[in-house]
Amino acid sequence: MSKPIVETKGLQVHFPLPTHFLSREKPVLHALNSVDVSIQPGESFCVVGESGCGKTTLGRAIIGLQTPTSGEVYFQDQRIDQMDEATRKPIRRDMQMVFQNPYASLNPRRNVFETLAEPIRHLMPEKSEAEVKAQVDAVLSATGCDLSWQRRLPHEFSGGQRQRIAIARALVTNPAFIVADEPISALDVSIQAQILNLLTDLQAERGLTYLFITHDLSVVEHFGTRVAVMYLGSVMELATAEDLFANPKHPYTRLLLEAIPKLEGGSFDKPRTPGELPDPVNPPPGCPFAPRCPMADAQCRSERPALRQLPQSVTQVACHHAE
Amino acid sequence: MAMLEVRDLHVAFPRGKRDWIEALRGVNLTLEKGERLGVVGESGAGKSMLAFAILNLIAEPGRISQGSISFEGTNLLELSDRQIRDIRGNRISMIFQDPMVTLNPVLTIGVQMIETLQAHRKISKREAHKLCVDKLKMVAIPSAETRMDAYPHELSGGLRQRVVIAIALLTDPELIIADEPTTALDVTIQAEIMALILKLCRENDVALILITHDLGVVAEVTERLMIMYAGKCVETGKTREIIDGPSHPYTGGLLKALPQNAGRGRKLYQIPGSMPPITNLPSGCAYHPRCEFATDRCKGGAPELVNGVACYTPLKQAEVQS
C-alpha cells in the first residue's frame, strides 16, 4: 500500500460525564477505544455503525473538533493533534468537513457568499477580494449551485440545495481530504442520489479522499472503497467494500447486513430478539458485542479480542472466532 | 365492504385571510381487514397528514375541507368528539416516530398502560395489570413484570418503541397507523421492531397503515403500496408488483435512485430537482418539471388515478408501445 494520507494510532476519546462536584466517582464515557485506521489517498474510506458506536467522534477527532484523550493523528506523515494553530493553518486548507444536517450547518444569518468566502479569507489571507470572488464562483459551479444564490440566506433553499452549498464550502479551499459525517441521511430519497453522485463526481475530478461516516450499509456498498465497522468505540471489522458484503467475517457485520430492509422482502419474517448496546460507561470486560452475539462463549466474555489480520486476506477482524 | 374507506380527501390550511392551501388534494384509499398498506413519500408529500386526517386529528387552523372517511360503515368526519375518542386509541391505534409523543415522562409505564386500558374497558386494576404484562411480553420486552414500574427515560429507544407498540395493542385494535415508527432507530433495532410489527399484525389479524420514506421497509412489511407526491397519490397497487415493475415515472425514479439498485462504482440514477412545496405547485401534473417523459399534456392537466397510476405516460404502457 502507498503512504496513507490520514492515519490514527491508538486513538482514544473519553468524555467525562457530568457529576455533582462533591461526588467521588468520575464516570467516563469511552467514545473511542484505541482506534487505528489508515486512509489511502483517493479512496472513500467508510465508517459504519449504529448510534453511539463512536463513528462521529472518530471523524471529529481526525478533523480536530475533538481533542483525543490519547493517541495520535497524522496527516501526510505530520502529527496534527498537538500542533499549534499557526503551523496547523496550512493543513486546515487540506482537511474539510461536510456535516449531517444541512439545516444546522449553515449560519442562518449569513448569505451564501459570506459563508463560502470565510474559509478562503481565513486560511488563504494572501488572496485578494477578486480572487476570493472568483474562487467562490468556481466552487459554486463545480457543485451544481447557481451563481445567483450568493446574496441569498440559507432559509431560502431546500435541504438538497443547502447540502450542495455546504459541500461547496468544504471544497472552497481545494482540500485533499474530506470528512463527510452522514451527509445524506437528513435528505429525502430522491435528493440523496443527487448528493451521492455529486460526491462521486467531485472525487473523480479533484482526486479527493473521503472519510465517509454513515449508518447506511447500502450506501457503503455503492460508494465505499474500504469499510471500518465500529461497535462501542472499537473497530470490529476492516475490509474492502467487496469483501465486506460478499464475505462478512464479524458476527456484528452479519447482523448489520441482515438488518437492511431488502426490496425482495422476506427478511423480516422471523422475529428477532431485542439487542441493545451495552452501557458505554461500564463496558463489559470481554468483547463488547458478546451480549448480543450468537457465537459468544466464555473466552469472549472475559477477554477482549484485538483487531487481527485474517490469513490470506486483507480483512482485519476483532473476533476470537472469525476465520 | 372494506374496513376503511377514504374518499376524495382534501385537507386545507389557510394562507392569509381568504386563501387556502391544500396539503392533501383528493386522496382515495381502501383497506380490508388485516391488510397491510404502505404509504411512501418524501417529506412534505402529505403522508403524515393523511394519517392525522384519518383520525380526525388535523390541528387548527387546518381542516378537512372535503371528502369522507368511513370506518366499518361509519363516517368518522360526522362523529362527535366523544364518539371519535371511542374509536381513536381503541379500535384504531397509532404509533408515532418519537415514542415520547405517546409516553408521559413523569408516569411509569405501568400506570400509563393501565390508564389507557381503563379509559376504554371496564376492567379491574388487577386484571388490567395482568393484561398489560401480557402485552409487554408479547412485544418481547425482557423482564416485563419489573418494566411496569420503570419510567420511560429508563428504557432505551428500542425498548420505548416496543412499549408504544404494546400500548397500541392494548385494546386489541382493528387498525394500527404507524407513522415512521423506526426512523429514529438504528438499523438493527429497526429490523427488530418491524419484524415484531409484522408478526403481531399477522397473528392478530390487525390491519396496518405504515407511513415511511423507506421503500425497503415497505417491501418487507406491506402487501399494498401507495406512493404519494405533493399531496396526491400517484401510484397504488400490490407492493410486490410496484417494486418489481413501477408504472409512475416518480416511483420508477425512486427505485432506480436507490444505491442497492446501482452497480458498485456506477453513478446512481437521479431525479432532477426537488418536490415543489405545496404553496407553489406547478400546473398540471405536479411531477412534470422533474419527469423525463413529460409531454405538453402533462403541463396542461393533472392526470387522474386510473388503474392504480396517475400518469399520462406510465412506464409500463410506454414499454408496451415501444
Place this chain on the structure above:
Amino acid sequence: MITWRSLFKKFLSDPVALCSGIVLLILVFMAALAPFIAPQNPYDLMQIDIMDSELPPSWHDEGEARFPLGTDEQGRGILSTIMYGTGISLLIGIGAVIVQAILGVTLGLIAGYKGGWIDAFLMRLADIQMSLSTLMIAIIVLAIFSATFDANVYADYAIFMLILIIGIAEWPKYARTVRSSVLGEKNKEYVDAARVIGLPARKVMWKHILPNTLTPVLVISTIQVAEAIMTEAALSFLGLGMPVDKPSLGSLIRSGYELIFSGSWWITFYPAMVLIALILALNLLGDWMRDVLNPKLRRGED
C-alpha cells in the same frame, strides 16, 4: 427565519402593537423635540416666575392659556416639564439598558461558550447579583453618593449615576438569556464548521454565535427599558433620583405628591399618566415581540 420586512408587516397588522408603537413614537418625538415645541424651558430660571405657581390647567377658571396643563409649585408649566422629563426618563431607561446589554451579552456569551469553571463563576455571580434587589443597591449607592458630594455635583452627575447603577444591577438578566441561547447554538454544526477552518474562539463567538442569539435580547430589551424607567421613577419618588431642577417623570410625580391634598392634583396626575402610557406601550410592544419572535409559537410558518 424572520426578516425585518416580515416583522414590520406583522407589526402593521397587529392593532395592539401598532397602537403601542404609535404612542411610543409620539412620546419619543415629544421628548426629542421638547426644546423646540415646549411652551417654556423649565431649566431656564429666567422663564420661571414664582407668581405662576400652582396654576390649574387652562380650562379651569383660574387657569392661564400659557400653561395648558397648569403649573407646579415653582411656577413651571406642567406640559413643558413633562416634555423635558419624558426625555430624561427615556434617556436613563435606554442608557441603562445599553449598559446592561453590553455587560450581560459579553459575560453571557463568554459563560455559555467557554463553559466549565468560567461559566460556573459568572453564573454564581449573577445569582448573587439577582438576590440583591436593584432598588436596594441603588438606594444604598445613591444615598452614599448624595451624602458625599454637595447638591450641585449630585445634580450634574445624577443621570450618569442612575444609568450606571441600574445598568450594572440588571446585567444578569441579559447574561442568562444570552447564555441559554448560546448553549443552544454552540452545538450546532455551523459553529463546528467555523471551528474546522481554525477560526479563533473570539471570532466564532462574536461573528457566528452572537448574531444568532440576538432575537431574545431584542425582546427583553424592550421590557428592560420599561423596567429601568420604572426603577428610576421609584428612586426619584424616594428622593434619590433626578434632582428637582432637572426633573424626570418620577421626580415630577414626587414634587406634586405632597400637594394632592391641597387640591393641586394636576401636578402629579399628568406626569403619572404619561409614565403609565410609556410603560404600558413598552411592555405591550415587548410582549408582542416575544410572541412573534418565539419559534415555539410560530410553528409551520417558515
